[in-house]
Amino acid sequence: MERYEVELIEQYDKLNLYSIRIDGHEYTEFEEFVLRFSDNDEYKEDLDIVLSWLDNIIRRGALERYFRPEYRYGSGISAIPIETSKIRLYCVRISNKILILGNGGIKDADKWQDSPLLSSIVNRLVDTERFIQSRKHSGKICINESGELIQGTMMKRSKILEKRRTMISEETREWVDFSFKIADRIHCVLASKGLTQKDLATKLGKSEAEISKWMRGTHNFTISTIKKIEVALDCEILSVKKTLDGSVFFLYNSSYTTYPISKSVKNADTIVNASNGLKMVYNGN
Numbered sequence: 001m002e003r004y005e006v007e008l009i010e011q012y013d014k015l016n017l018y019s020i021r022i023d024g025h026e027y028t029e030f031e032e033f034v035l036r037f038s039d040n041d042e043y044k045e046d047l048d049i050v051l052s053w054l055d056n057i058i059r060r061g062a063l064e065r066y067f068r069p070e071y072r073y074g075s076g077i078s079a080i081p082i083e084t085s086k087i088r089l090y091c092v093r094i095s096n097k098i099l100i101l102g103n104g105g106i107k108d109a110d111k112w113q114d115s116p117l118l119s120s121i122v123n124r125l126v127d128t129e130r131f132i133q134s135r136k137h138s139g140k141i142c143i144n145e146s147g148e149l150i151q152g153t154m155m156k157r158s159k160i161l162e163k164r165r166t167m168i169s170e171e172t173r174e175w176v177d178f179s180f181k182i183a184d185r186i187h188c189v190l191a192s193k194g195l196t197q198k199d200l201a202t203k204l205g206k207s208e209a210e211i212s213k214w215m216r217g218t219h220n221f222t223i224s225t226i227k228k229i230e231v232a233l234d235c236e237i238l239s240v241k242k243t244l245d246g247s248v249f250f251l252y253n254s255s256y257t258t259y260p261i262s263k264s265v266k267n268a269d270t271i272v273n274a275s276n277g278l279k280m281v282y283n284g285n
Contacts, residue, residue: 006100006128009158014061017158018100020128029121030101031160033089038164043106046085048168052176053080053217055165060180061096065187065197066216070112070122077125079112080104083218088112090122092129100128180217182226182237187215189235203232 003023009030010017019028027035037047057066071077076093089104090112102125105117112118190200201211213219230237 002124004124006132009101010058010161011157012058014097015058016098017058018098020100020102020124027160028101029103029124030089031158033101033104034160034164037087038167043087044167045169045172046087047164048172049085049176049218050080050087050089051161051165051168052173055173056177056180056217057099060184062093062099063096064093065212067091067093068213068216071126075126076129077122083213083220088118090118090125092125092132094129094132100125102128175220176218179219179221182221183215183217183219185237186229186233189233189237193233193235195233200229200232204228 005021005023006018007021007028008016009019009028017030019030021028025032034047034051037043060066067078069075069077070079070090078091078093080089080091086107087104088107090102092100092102094100103121105115105121107115107118109115109118112122186200190196197211197215198208200206201208204211214221214225226237
C-alpha cells in the first residue's frame with residue numbers, strides 16, 4: 001500500500017499549488033519532474049514552455065478552459081496542454097484556486113493508458129482526487145471560500161521551482177504569455193457577444209476540439225488564423241499601430257478588460273485540512 005501526502009508547495013493570490021510527496025522521497029512529484037528535465041538539453045525548451053504556461057496560470061487562476069481533460073467527464077485530471085511538447089505533466093484541477101501538480105514524463109505512447117510510467121502517474125492522481133472529494137463530502141476536508149490559508153503566514157515558494165524559473169528563455173516566456181493574452185482576448189469577445197467556442201468553431205468551419213486547443217495558452221497563432229477569427233467575430237483581436245516615425249508594431253488589444261468575465265468563473269478556493277491546515281495524507285483507502 002502506497003502512502004503519500006498532498007502538500008502545499010507555492011501560494012499566490014489567485015492560485016495555490018499542491019503536489020504529492022511519496023513517503024521516503026525528498027522531493028514532491030512535481031519537483032522531481034522539474035529536476036529530471038532541468039539538466040537535459042533535449043527537453044530544455046519543453047520544460048521552459050511548461051513552466052511559462054504554469055506562471056501564466058498562477059497570474060490568471062486555474063480556469064477550466066486552460067486544461068485538457070485526461071480522464072472521465074467531470075474529473076479534474078488534466079495534462080498540461082503543450083501542443084508540440086515531447087513531455088507531459090499531469091495535474092488535478094480542484095477549482096480556479098487549487099491545482100495539484102503530479103509528475104510526468106516523455107510521451108512514449110499515444111495514450112497515457114498505454115504507457116507504464118504515465119499510467120502510474122495518472123492513476124495516483126485519480127486516487128488523490130477521489131480521496132479529496134470523498135473527504136470533502138464527509139466534512140473532513142474544508143474548502144475555504146475566502147481563499148485564505150492561515151492568517152499571517154508568508155506566501156510559500158518552492159526553491160526548486162524558483163531556481164528553474166530563472167533558466168526559462170525570455171523568448172519562450174514572452175511567446176507563451178502572448179499566446180495566453182490572445183486566447184483571453186478571444187474568450188472575452190465571445191463572452192461579450194454571448195457566443196461559445198462551439199459557435200466560433202461553426203463560424204470558422206473547425207471542430208470544437210480544435211478551438212478548445214487554441215484557447216489553452218500555448219497555441220502558436222498565425223496572422224492568417226487571427227484575421228479569420230477577427231472576421232468571424234467582427235471584432236479586432238490585434239491592433240496594428242503606427243508610430244510618429246512611420247514604423248508599425250503589433251499591439252495586443254488591451255481593451256479586452258472591458259468585457260464581462262464569464263459567470264462560470266468561481267471565487268478563489270483553497271484546500272484546508274481540518275486537522276492541521278496544510279496537509280492531506282493518503283493511505284490508499
